[in-house]
Amino acid sequence: MEKEKFYVSLAHLTCTTNRDITPSAFMIEVEPHKARVFQKLFNQIHRLEDSNALRAHIPYLQYHLDGLNHEIDNRVKKVYALIHEFGDDRTKQFVEQLPYFRRN
Structure with missing residues (x-):
């Protein structure tokens, strides 16, 4: 199958072939x-964030102790790993400088 250009935005949780839809x-x-894997991960993040909105009203549960936040973080890491895998050299360099990126 032939490769296509896709534009990924973590801020907007989008992966699209149309550069003008979202920054x-x-x-x-x-x-x-x-590329559909990106959308699946973004959909999972949306669902987790919806659940998290309810949890946010519990003042005694700290962020670092909340399992839902860890699930969101894990999916964001997966998105960055995919961006690293399919990105150009400049993109790979950016991802590699992120604090949680480790090459084995």
């Missing part, structure tokens, strides 16, 4: 069926 932070080249 994007990253351009990747990937087969369309692989």
Whole structure:
């Protein structure tokens, strides 16, 4: 399958071929069926954030002790790993300087 350009925005939780729909932070080249993984992760983040909105009203539960926040963080890390895998050299360098990125 042929690769296409996709524009990914973590701020807007989007992955699209149309650069003008939403501001994007990253351009990747990937087969369309692989790009769907981004949308699946973004949908999971949306659902977790909706659940988190209810939890936010519990004042005694701190962020670092909340499992839902860890689930969101894990998905964001997965998105960055995919951006690293399919991005250009400049994108890879950016992701590699993030504090939670470790190359094995």
